[in-house]
Each structure stands twice: as C-alpha cells, then as structure tokens.
Amino acid sequence: MVVDDEKLLCRMLGRLLTKNGYGFIAANSVEEAKEHLEREEIDLVLCDVNMPGVSGIELASHIKSHYMDTAILMLTAIDDPGTAEDAIDAGVYGYMVKPVKPSEVIINVRNALRMRDLEIANRRYLQNLENMVQCRSGQLRKAMEGIIRAMSLTVESRDPYTSGHQHRVSGLAGAIAVRMGLPGDQVQGTRLAAMIHDLGKISVPAEILSKPSRLSNIEFSLIKVHPEVGYNILSAVEFPWPIATIVKQHHERIDGSGYPLGLSKNEILVEARIISVADVVEAMVSHRPYRPALGIEKAIEEISNGSGRLYDPEVTKACLSLIGKGDFSFSALEELQP
Structure with missing residues (x-):
C-alpha cells in the first residue's frame, strides 16, 4: 500500500x-x-x-x-x-x-x-521455543543454541564482507570469559550472545552494510540502531541468559560514550563489556569493504590505549593475556568452525 x-x-x-x-x-x-x-x-x-x-x-x-x-x-x-x-x-x-x-x-x-519474512520466521522460532519451556528444559537449551546459530548465519549471509564475524567474536568472547574466571553458565551466555550480537543489522539495507566508502549521517544513524533492533527481537523470549540485554549493550563504553543508552562502568553487564572488546579486536584484524585488515598489533594498541576509559580493564587484561601467551588465535578458531 x-x-x-x-x-x-x-x-x-x-x-x-x-x-x-x-x-x-x-x-x-x-x-x-x-x-x-x-x-x-x-x-x-x-x-x-x-x-x-x-x-x-x-x-x-x-x-x-x-x-x-x-x-x-x-x-x-x-x-x-x-x-x-x-x-x-x-x-x-x-x-x-x-x-x-x-x-x-x-x-x-x-x-x-525479505526482512519482514526473516522477522516473521524469527517470531515463529521464538514462539516454538516458548512452547517447549514447560516440558523440555534440557532440550530447550539445545534448541535455543541452534536457533541462535541459525540467526547468526542469517545475518551474515546478507553481508559477505563480514561473514564469520559473529562466530569469531563469540570464540574470543568465550575465551576471555573463561580467562576471567566466570562461571560456566555465564561463559556460555557470553558465547551465545556474541554469536548474535549483530542480529539487529537485519534492519539495515545490505547496500549500507557493504558500502565501500564513508557512510552518510543518515546511513550511520541506521547502523546505530541495530543493538536496539536486536534487543526488540530477542526480548520476546525468556532465554536462560540475559541475551537481549547483552546484545543491546555491546556498543556501550565504560566512560559513557557508547550507544544506544550511554551507560557506564557497572551499568553495563560484564558479558557486554567482554563482547565489546572482542568485537573491536575482531573488526580490526579483519578485512572490511571500506578498508583492509589492520592487524593484531593495531588491535592490541587500540584496546590497550582504551583500557580503563572505553574498555573494562579486567576484560582488556584477560584479552591481552590470551593473545600475548598464544592461548587464542582466530586462525585456530576458523579450523574448528562447522
């Protein structure tokens, strides 16, 4: 109409x-x-x-x-x-x-x-999951993880330049959470939230996601709403972890300079603080349509300089420890990707 x-x-x-x-x-x-x-x-x-x-x-x-x-x-x-x-x-x-x-x-x-069809399918998936809660708690968790992985692939299929981004962020975020000594269930929640942290980008036209030049103000404003779009989609189901809130907060910064809410310090869930660091590192070491890969040294420099200002110092410390001691690498993670 x-x-x-x-x-x-x-x-x-x-x-x-x-x-x-x-x-x-x-x-x-x-x-x-x-x-x-x-x-x-x-x-x-x-x-x-x-x-x-x-x-x-x-x-x-x-x-x-x-x-x-x-x-x-x-x-x-x-x-x-x-x-x-x-x-x-x-x-x-x-x-x-x-x-x-x-x-x-x-x-x-x-x-x-296409986005409408994806959202309808996602709502059906989430409704089906809710219907399973009463009688299949163990199977429900597995099904949720499967849907999360399916959602992740759906987002990345729209943008070939960042294919695998969420998988790699999830791998690093999970490793950081383990190095920080978080409980196993919290580690799993961190991994799964990272797996779909960019779900809200289904609301962004594919031409903007893969644009090889600087975004206009309007285009960037469309990009910046993706954490809230992801939250709106995911909040419709009661996950065993605060997945929707983690996704909403993954672009917040501890000095309050992030978006969408300008949260600071402990107002931001630790899982979101972990994903924000993993997201920055992965983005910098990977190719983007508007620039070549910057390399791991630049990524280390960025999170080191931003530690205590943009990024949680405990998260940064754990990430630098993993990379510095050779306990994590994206290339090894790629070999394990299904």
Whole structure:
C-alpha cells in the first residue's frame, strides 16, 4: 500500500510496483490507510513522512504496534538525520529521500519484504521455543543454541564482507570469559550472545552494510540502531541468559560514550563489556569493504590505549593475556568452525 497525499506520486509508484509484479493499493491519508489495514492483510506500506493531520511516522508506530507482520518504508523530501532516527524508532525498515529512482524504490521494497519474512520466521522460532519451556528444559537449551546459530548465519549471509564475524567474536568472547574466571553458565551466555550480537543489522539495507566508502549521517544513524533492533527481537523470549540485554549493550563504553543508552562502568553487564572488546579486536584484524585488515598489533594498541576509559580493564587484561601467551588465535578458531 502506498500512502501519500500527492495522488500523482501514488499513481506513479503504483505503476512501478505493478510493473515489478507487486499488488498495489493507494491511500491519500493516514485515516484511509488505517481503514485498508483493518480490512485487508497488507505486506508492506510505503508512506510519506509529511502527511496532512496525522504524520507518516505516527502511522508507522500504529502499524508496528497493531500489525507486526506489515513492513514499513518511509519517503520524505527532507534529508534530516533526526527525522530518519524518529522513523527507525517507529519501526520502519527503510528511509528514502525524494526524488527517488525507480531502482531505489524496488531495491528497498525487496529488502523490506525479505526482512519482514526473516522477522516473521524469527517470531515463529521464538514462539516454538516458548512452547517447549514447560516440558523440555534440557532440550530447550539445545534448541535455543541452534536457533541462535541459525540467526547468526542469517545475518551474515546478507553481508559477505563480514561473514564469520559473529562466530569469531563469540570464540574470543568465550575465551576471555573463561580467562576471567566466570562461571560456566555465564561463559556460555557470553558465547551465545556474541554469536548474535549483530542480529539487529537485519534492519539495515545490505547496500549500507557493504558500502565501500564513508557512510552518510543518515546511513550511520541506521547502523546505530541495530543493538536496539536486536534487543526488540530477542526480548520476546525468556532465554536462560540475559541475551537481549547483552546484545543491546555491546556498543556501550565504560566512560559513557557508547550507544544506544550511554551507560557506564557497572551499568553495563560484564558479558557486554567482554563482547565489546572482542568485537573491536575482531573488526580490526579483519578485512572490511571500506578498508583492509589492520592487524593484531593495531588491535592490541587500540584496546590497550582504551583500557580503563572505553574498555573494562579486567576484560582488556584477560584479552591481552590470551593473545600475548598464544592461548587464542582466530586462525585456530576458523579450523574448528562447522
């Protein structure tokens, strides 16, 4: 469904969608859009931000709370990072600035529908897991671990440049947790949270994830919401570990300079403090579309310089001990990857 008070634009978008094999409904106001939503099952809503009366962002919030299986894309004539962040907070899957190319519209529609399918599948997985809790506690834990690994592969399949990133972060994070002397169950929770710490990136268009140049302010604002998106997906199920909260906090820094909440010191779970260090180390030693691998020495320099300011000093100490004594290497971890 296309929602825009400009009837000509609605017709143009409708022709474009029909030409590419999509069914199409037009609504020229938020009220009309809500009537369609009540009567029909709609896969995707493409909505203008600035609408008479109720705004497109308010419509997006309404859809997110009442029609979880409906994806939302936003159109606007104003290139404003604040508006983009409001739209993402309201639950939109993508944000386009007018004028838009036909190819850009179709790419965003396809990506939004793919992400919608993934979220529906994830909700079904999580619901199935909840149904098992009462009678299969042991089997439930194994199933959860399997779903977490499946989710991890789903995220990384969208971005070939970072394939294996979460697996490697998980390996290092688990080793750090062991070196710090954490209990076995907490070590396992750390490993599994690290395995899906970037789950929220399913809400970020693949073109942004693999962009070989500097991100714009809007693109970076889309990237920065991935911890909260991951939290929203994972909080729907009661894991034996605080997986959702760990995922939400993995970009926090102990001096309060991180995101999304600006937490500091012990406000951040120790598992998240561990993953933040492992994430930085892995990212620096690996190739990225916008730069070559920087190497382990640069990674050691980064976490050493940031110890006590950005990174938990106990976590940093454990990580440096593992690397310095040769008790951990990413190459050895790769040999063990299934």
